[in-house]
Amino acid sequence: MVRNLPPLSALEMFEAAARRLSFKRAAEDLGVTPSAVSHAVQGLEVRLGLRLFHRDQHGLRLSAAGGAYLPQVSAALAALAQATDQATGRRPGGAVSITVAPTFASHWLVPRLARFAARRPDIAIALDTSRQVVDLAREGIDLAIRLSEARTTRGRWTRLMGETLVPVCAPALATSLGETGWPDLLRRAPLLHVTTTSADWDAYLAATGTPRGRLGAGLRVDSIQMAFEAAARGLGIALGRHPLVDHHLAEGRLMALPAPRVPAPTAYWLVDGGAAAERPAARSFRIWLVAEARAAASALPGRR
Structure with a gap:
């Protein structure tokens, strides 16, 4: 053949x-x-x-x-x-250290690591999910995943995927709201706010031409993960972010409301400091991670 x-x-x-x-x-x-x-x-x-x-x-x-x-x-x-x-x-093996935000690690990266382990069981992965900004070379960390609007001048940046914003809530809350369309939903349920990304709702409403309405009302939390948990318990409408919200939607804990999806100005980037990331183990992980991100991005709603 x-x-x-x-x-x-x-x-x-x-x-x-x-x-x-x-x-x-x-x-x-x-x-x-x-x-x-x-x-x-x-x-x-x-x-x-x-x-x-x-x-x-x-x-x-x-x-x-x-x-x-x-x-x-x-x-x-x-x-x-x-x-x-x-x-x-020849089994070079080795270890790869990567720093990544805890929400991205738990919602996107960790659920996929079994696939990398099956492919390269000889490579050990060490995850650092602290929120501190680190110097990769000085701290001896091979790779970082960062959320940013654009690459910076430090390190080598590879774009993994963008983010898409969509309002989400618990299925029971969605049922109680009935057939109400967007943006009337805003007048019938409180919004959930993340203090570390406090401009998100402003940006979303502006992009969709939606009146601010009750924008200031609703529970305030300090992380996206906590906003998703509060939404899953029926406390209001959270602004979901693909890809972080995807597994909540797949499991049925949250559902997307009939509202526009808006591309966020931010994206996830893979960052490395140069020489350390060219070690065989780090290079293998980087190639795999970029491929996973491309596949995940192509599967997002509206990309099919």
Whole structure:
């Protein structure tokens, strides 16, 4: 059986360019020239008959086809690396330390870690969920996941996924509100506010052209997780954030109200300090994490 496979080097260069959104930085990672990366990607696009990137004055962006292709290529490269290690008896193993906010860790990352453990049981993961801002190099931490509107100048930033805002509440509360449409729901149930993201409701209502109404009323809590818990107990309407609210919706503890979904200005970014994150264990985890994030983002409501 003859397989229609592109050159492995071209797939590696595409994956690096998609991860870094830069031919230059991909070339630095791979130890080749930017021209080599560009030519390899162009050759891959010709072979596939697809445009994988958009190139404009703002830089490099994945096309829809490129975004769909990336997680599959990343998974295939990781599987090949694992198969090679197993065939040769070479098990580099090691450990990866990552700092991440507790809500993102518990709601998104930890539920997926079993998949990484099944693929690389030889790599130990250490999670730091403290809320303190840390210096990755000084603290000896390989990777960080940060919520930010844009990358900063410190470290190497890879965008994982954006956030989408949608009002949510307990199913019982939704039933009691009846067939009331948005924005009339605002007049029938209190809003739940997170003091650390106090501008969220203002931004959401402005984006949807909804009058402020009873914006100031309702319980105030100090974390998104606590807002979800309060909403699940029927205390009001919380502003849910995809992907953090997804498992609450899947389990039926919360339900999305018939209200507009609004992209948030913030996104989740994978940050590393450079050399430490190029160790084999950290690189394997980073490739896997980016692939998981791309797959999760493509499955969000409105992306199908």
